Amino acid sequence: MKKISITRKDLVPRIVEKILESEDNEIVLSIPRDSEIKKSLYNFELIRREAEVAGKTVSISSLDAEVIELANKAGIVAGSRSEENVESNLMSDIIPLKRAKEEKRETVKHHVPKPPRKTEENEEIEEALKLGKSFWEKAEKESETKKQFIKKIDEFPPQEEPVKKTRWHFGGKKIAVSVIALLLLILGVGWIFGAFWGKAEISLSFKKTPWQYSGKITASKTISQVDADKGYLPAEVFSQPKNVTRLFPASGVAQVSQKATAKILIYNAYSSSKQTFVATTRFAAPDGKIFRLDNAIVVPGAGIKDGKIIPSSIEASVTADKAGAEYNVGPFNKLSVPGFKGTPRYDGFYGVMSRQASGGFVGSKKVATEQDLSSGKEKTSQGLKDALQGVFLNDLSPGFNILGVASSTSITKLVANKSTDAEGNFSVFGEALFRAIGFRDEDVKSLVRTLMLKDYPDMDFAELKLDYQNIKPDFVSGQLTFSLVADGVLKPKFSADDLKAKIAGKPLGEARTTIIILSDLTNAKISLWPFWLSELPKDESKINIIWN
Known part of the structure; x- marks a missing residue:
């Protein structure tokens, strides 16, 4: 179980990010009084939902009764923090008179001022620093906290000898002012750099749903348009003749x-x-x-x-x-x-x-034997078939699908001349006709997509595999029937351009909120460059969205 401290200014996207970054599955959120998230019950419901999606169990610890009440209403286990620390602090303020005098004398002797007692606000600032938030990152987003933080720094006296106390205090203020001025300058340069060269990359993963279909399809030259309900596709019949004369050596004398x-x-x-x-x-x-x-x-x-x-x-x-x-x-x-x-x-x-x-x-x-003639006819016939199919496939328009048995080459004439020429070769004349029935791939996909949208109107194909079985062509009527098996994976309809338009120029927290509410979202990650940017680029071309 891991305890995560939440600051007053942390919004839901930042809290969810802390939960997702934690390797523990059981998390306790420590929420201070007057936290921003207690302004709406929906904030607690959103935290619970995202934790459940990530497979994590979340509970809340707070001294704020209103926070506890809202958490319980949202279905989150919540309770008051242990009062041990508070009692301990209260007890530490009660010091025996004698011991107090001794401590006072010791303080005067060594001139080491006692640091101020830690308050809840100090703890909150220290916790923010432990979580990796720099002073100026917090100052940029929370101007009020910045002022309080500077005030807290000034409350800590330097741990030096009495003779050096005055000089150290004066020099420390000068150094602090110089550091602040330098940091402000760096911050300004960084802002200008980010405004002109900043970019964002967003990775999104959506829930995927399996989908299957199996049915009989008829493709015919008499059909003019796709009919998904009847399983009809437009088809086209192709026909191409070819003849050839080939010479073969005679083996007889x-x-x-x-x-x-x-x-x-x-x-x-x-x-x-x-x-x-x-x-x-x-x-x-x-x-x-x-x-x-x-x-x-x-x-x-x-x-x-x-x-x-x-x-x-x-x-x-x-x-x-x-x-x-x-x-x-x-x-x-x-x-x-x-x-x-x-x-x-x-x-x-x-x-x-x-x-x-x-x-x-x-x-x-030389004369051709019967075996010579038979072999010559067979080779001429096979050569015609290969040549016709090769020429047809090379000339076929892109996007057409010719299934294996939906094409045929018939030999219409095959004549062998037994006479040989001066080199002892005889000739075989062959004539053939190639026929095929084809359909457009896009028409099949349109039919399958129409059937899918009846069940899932807000989805689209992430993957689609088509298998054709029981293929039966009829070249005379120009019709082709087959069984179609479609195996697909569906994803929600999503427009990267629309999302870019919504989040361009928005603060990081607002962009996270917009992304979190996307339908069927399972995972999301936003990366900004340079790292100190607190809002997304206004130029949509500098936002790259990768999704699947």
Whole structure:
């Protein structure tokens, strides 16, 4: 149990601070007569409440009956101080005549004046000094106490020999005046320094409340806004196609007879009417080599402008009439159509091979095995999936959430060309479509916050963790359903800016009172720099509030 002495001028914030700084859990407050706190019962109730929050037991000792009465009404155990000290002091004033004369003679002999008897006010000042309050800190806040304190100092005579008494007393007053003037100067400089460079840091801790939610959520492209009651979220459907051709080395060797292939443009410079060419239609190179159409094709009609024909064209695939490397020829500016020879169409329809024909071969060469083809298709398919997903995620707008199974890549085409090139490589052509259903993270948080505010309208999230389960996408309808589990920690709504506006420029005690009454506050600390400041800076930018 620890006894804490309270001065008359101590206000509730200072008393609470002394209680919180004490390491003991049982505290006795010694309160003098005419204490400032007895002006209101609420002061005692506030002391009791803050002590209970800190887990401490407080009782009050006082000679002031009114203090005891208010403490009891506030639920604090209170009683009168022991009268032993008072009786002892009274008894010490009764001295036998003989002993008094001896003490008087001894005093005259040694010229050592007896210090004045300690009063309750002296004890209060000494207690304040023991608690670490400097003279000028107390003087700055309590001008009346300052005057009394100086008076008490003057009442203490110096403990010197008689011959030095007069000189010491005169010199002591000069020193005291000089010290006071110096301290006043230091105090003035300190005030100016604090006014311009002073700053405050306030640390606040609030009570935290756990909160949980679990429910089914539907996100759809047909929903336009968040509906917390129904568990609806707006969704967006993403779609992106991609194709690729990849080369793979062939591992087999075989005797082959392979025809060259090429791409040509077939021109219609004859009329505005379209012309159909059947599969295997011949096109002759200038050296007489024949290439045949792989598939039937329709050449669109030519354009007519100012009576002049503007040729039209269409691309087509052709294959050499015979196998062998000798058909790896081209390019050619004009391939004729032997079937039109001797007619007006012969000059009006022709082909152009802009790149050399390739692939013609007869002999032993590398060929793709079934295993080669299967492996090539699998690698092409996986490469398409990885490429599509990577490109999509890089291009995805910030704030969108695509859950794991809410995306899909489907292979729409996969063709392997068994023919190998001069290096012995075969090719695989693949085509794929990527689809995904996503929603905005902020929409989910808005839904969860709306649900939380129904139960805790004056709270906000300090922490929030979201878990998505049972995810089921429907890419056809553009809808996504899932189970949402929200696990959060709530804190009271608090505005640091509002608090700064209330306490800027206020005395430390008033600022403490403003902070103590904050809702769900569990701990608070105010640090002022420089340390001698007695009020907070008027400039709000010099007040730093840290809270959680």
